[in-house]
Amino acid sequence: MPIVNLTINNKKIQAQSGQTVLQAAKEAGINIPVLCHHPALPPAGACRICLVEIEKQRSLQPACTFPVSEGLVIQTHSPKVQEARKFSLELLLSDHPLDCMTCNVTGNCVLQDLAYEYNAKGERYKGIQHRYPVDTSNPFIQVDRNKCVLCGLCIRACKYANGVEAIGLVHRGFSAHIGFGADSTMQDSPCEFCGSCVEVCPVGALMPKMSLGKGRDWQVKKVRTTCSYCGVGCQLMLEVKDNQIIKVDSVWDGPSNHGWTCVKGRFGYDYVNHPDRVTKPKVRRYLLDGGPKTKNESASSAPITDSNPWDWVETDWETALTITANKLRETRDTYGGDSIGVLTSAKCTNEENFLMNKLARQVIGTNNIDHCARL
Ligand code: SF4
Ligand code: SF4
Ligand code: SF4
Ligand code: FES
Incomplete structure (x- = not known):
């Protein structure tokens, strides 16, 4: 140049x-x-x-x-x-x-x-x-056109970053405003909920619902991390307040995503503090009680008591891993390595998937290993 x-x-x-x-x-x-x-x-x-x-x-x-x-x-x-x-x-x-x-x-x-x-x-x-009604139809994004300054950044993000073109500028002059689809609600437009428009909006017109009323910019702790959902490895900046993730911001120098994300990486965080989340290993009660159950005894035939042997009960990692290793060894020794199949996950790192490959082929002795991304 x-x-x-x-x-x-x-x-x-x-x-x-x-x-x-x-x-x-x-x-x-x-x-x-x-x-x-x-x-x-x-x-x-x-x-x-x-x-x-x-x-x-x-x-x-x-x-x-x-x-x-x-x-x-x-x-x-x-x-x-x-x-x-x-x-x-x-x-x-x-x-x-x-x-x-x-x-x-x-x-x-x-x-x-x-x-x-x-x-x-x-x-x-x-x-x-203008007194536009606030559009809350989208499960992740609130649209308040009253705060829009018609900069068009959301329109360009949707078009050039996501290739969707769910947003446009409709009408002209004083009536001009951002419109979704054929000037419908955001929910009824082709929107894929990626949140790229939210990220670039310079004002409060497009807001992640998960952040509303949760905390000011100066009240949050910012934590850079890698998205846990898939193997692309998008870089994200989490905004954390009171130990809760209240917003996800772009990391523009993230080598695999350059700031953009999909819907999961941007909005899928209610699982982190969800009460149903499994945070400790669980095993069937009979395995702790010195099982095994007889081969023909099924879960449905087990008596319903306070201590049903088929209940899942929490244990420590050492116990859970020892039971798993013993069961894998027992199955391999009795029925052969090919009686076992291993499925790995895109949520794991490459190194973890490589180690599962080693475990399957060299320790268990089977080539029955596949990855969720191919299923
Ligand atoms: S969330 Fe993504 S797909 Fe939906 S309007 Fe915004 S940029 Fe377009
Ligand atoms: S990015 Fe925000 S301010 Fe700019 S046009 Fe879109 S909604 Fe309006
Ligand atoms: S903070 Fe920004 S978007 Fe919100 S009312 Fe003030 S100028 Fe408008
Ligand atoms: S016209 Fe240049 S930043 Fe808006």
Whole structure:
């Protein structure tokens, strides 16, 4: 890529031809505020918050879409630029509920931060305000169009990250709003519940239901982890409060998912603290009582008593593993290794699956081993 020379805020920098002013400024350590831009998605130039002053240009230009070229001279925070940003923000706030004190994303809202930085109030332009009903039809995501700033990031995430195109911009002018499917509810659209739109929404318009009212951004502990659901190994950032997972955020440098996830990785966390979750090994009671039961005695023929020998009872790992090993050995020695089959899991690591392979072929002596991903 050819290199071009330009000047931003009186600082001479170099950039690669094809980059935008925003990209070049970022690489030079110069911050230009954005609202409708996300580095993982194509730019749209929708919000006009990133406007900058470029010499020889008749009007201010959006840095997120304006390409660099040789000799550009740019001011990112001139009085004219700052006034234009404040104007755009005040127009947005004129049709935005100013309820930051109870809003779920307070402290983690781009619009709130920008309004504070540019001292933009919601009082300058009075007029009609939208009062959309909140769409709670989707089991995982709440849609509050009243808070939407029409940045289009959700539309681009759904299209370019997930390839679904469940969201679009419907109607025009003051009536424009995000619509799902044929302007239906989110639940009745082709949405696959991946949550990519939620991740990129800069305000509180799209919210994970699991997070509503559970805690502020500064009240949570953030824990980076690997998704436990499948072998792709998506990197996630869990938000934890009071030992409960209340939100899952993207990790943009995750090598296998680059920030995106499926529905399970994003929303499937109620099992972690669920009371039905098995957290200790369990064995049939008769195995602890010195069994075995006779070969023909079935569970249905067992007497129903307080201490039914077929009940599952909790034990410690040492006991459970010893019983399992003894039973496998007994079965192999009596009926041969091929009487045993082993199924492994995509939820395990590669190393764990490799060890099961060794156990099946070399210890038990069977090639009857398969993996849940093939079933
Ligand atoms: S979305 Fe942001 S600006 Fe709007 S009410 Fe919530 S915190 Fe405030
Ligand atoms: S959850 Fe995923 S599929 Fe559904 S609208 Fe959002 S980005 Fe599109
Ligand atoms: S819902 Fe959020 S991401 Fe989508 S257009 Fe509105 S503000 Fe932007
Ligand atoms: S960030 Fe450039 S126009 Fe919105």
